[in-house]
Amino acid sequence: MSDRAPLGVFGGTFDPVHVAHLRLAEEAREALGLARVRWLPAGLPWHRDALRTAPEHRLAMVQAAVAGNPAFEVDAREALAHAPGYTVDTLAALRAELGDELPLVLILGADAFARLHTWHRWRALFGLTHIGLATRAGQAVDASALQPALAAELQARSRDAAHLRTAPAGAIVRFDMTPLAVSATDIRARLARGESGRYLLPDAVLEYIRRHRLY
Template sequence: MLGGTFDPVHLGHLRSAVELREVLGLDRVHMVPASIPPLRDAPQVAPQERLTLLELGIGDTPGLVADGRELERDGPSFTADTLAGLREEYGSQARLVMALGHDAFLRLADWHTPQRLFSLAHLVVIDRPDHDCPLSPALSELIAGREVDSPEALMQRPAGRLLRLALPTRLALSATAIRERLAAGRSIRYLLPEAVERRIMAKSLYQQI
């Protein structure tokens, strides 16, 4: 599972999903847009529209799934609830992985029921080479004894471990910067899939009207 606001989805999101699948040997990657992210500002675009952009961005990419389950729930989009649904679907022995970026990882201890995440899935932190912040005491305690150093070690159990992973391609793209470019009337060409760009422009999303 790779969650996020995807506001909008861009090539960094999609390339990370492809490489996660390859490096970890995953059958599929569920890309799950958050409806109401608990620890972030509200997205600029409505949840269903962000899901549509994600579906356009994925297109026919093998192994990537645009998963709208969080849009069907009321209230905040708690990741533990999403993982519980995936665990129920795939069974108790399936290897489930939740991937998150380094910024989100640093706030993990503040998430809703963070211990429950490890009972449901492994966590994979997508490392950033320019981001080396110390861990808080609460986060250090949360992950104590869970970290492994390889995908092979991660996959020996269905859940409960943590792997920090540097992906082969590190695209320095940000949805915030893309929104700022759109608001300023600047080009977003080659920052996101053409189908996503076409819909954004056709519907005047993120633009000053």
Template sequence: MRKCIALLGGSFDPVHLGHLALADTFVQLLQADELRVIPARPWQKSTLQASDAQRIDMLQLAFAASRVPVVIDTQELERDGPTYTVDTLRALRAELGDDVSLVFLIGADQLQRLDTWRDWHALFELANLGVAARPGFSLADAALPPAVVQELALRRASPEQLRATPCGLVSVAPSLAVDVSATEIRSALCQEDKTNALLPSVVLDYIQQHHLYKN
């Protein structure tokens, strides 16, 4: 059977329950063999409040109980200069070969601006896309750029089809509707809101122990 790897990228500053819900939903839908989590470094590095090492620590804690093996892939942190998803997918293809099914996970908010990504058409030559609903961001054609709508019309497929295909397909999970903002979480933590229910408890403990997001 073809190996299937779900890919989850993000700043993870901090990792929260929305990230875990997105990953777990598609791990189940795809019956994925592995989850690869890829922390990013935004071009404006000063926007990050936790260090690379701290973000990796939090990811390891958050995904320790995952139902499949998890790899924290740090290639974007090690790359010099701006890094783009298409570069990461090319590197993964070179590492993993052409036969494995790669499924890059994004939210509806990212789908609405997919046509602004670097070499976005090339993404479909390298991976499948798993798209999750998000409150306030419509997945209807009218809410998406026409070029993205055109691509989706050619590529929509079931999770089972994504699992059996290396790249080029898109599957939408409309039932996932977790509305979590890392910005709001940081604000709550700055105000010392100890009841924050949007973080895994092990991550909240780590944040408090290391006095993160205090300003």
């Protein structure tokens, strides 16, 4: 048993990190009662095509974006590994460092969750972490659209946020997120056309992009 505020874990390519990422992490922190959110910029994700932006730049942009929030912290291990990594291995490493009792919550959007069954050793994730599943306000997850084994896990493991403090791992907790139609793909295209990224990206990230001539 545990009665400690959970640590959120938020991974992604963050190419670049933008306001919707920041808002999702903040709403997860509030809705799920997280003590902190640890951001994990990916290095060379095995399930994605090669990224055009070097891990060191994506890491630096995340560090710049979260610098003003004391509840956010950045973990550089994946970004600096220079090798493809798996979430399950990262979480196992976190467990080894933080112990078996601290609740962990892996923050996922609905699209990422729908592909969870394609992740390496995906069932092992539930022994390492809870999952905080972000859904659009007022909309339920369509279990019939999920792969059957994943749908079964969602049905069996769904709990409310209060459960997160009582166990270190194993639950799926849904929470509402503010829908923001902001995407890294669109931002990269805008910047490539010479258009403004202001108000889509934190000012510190925009300055980093300008200084290093990214995108």
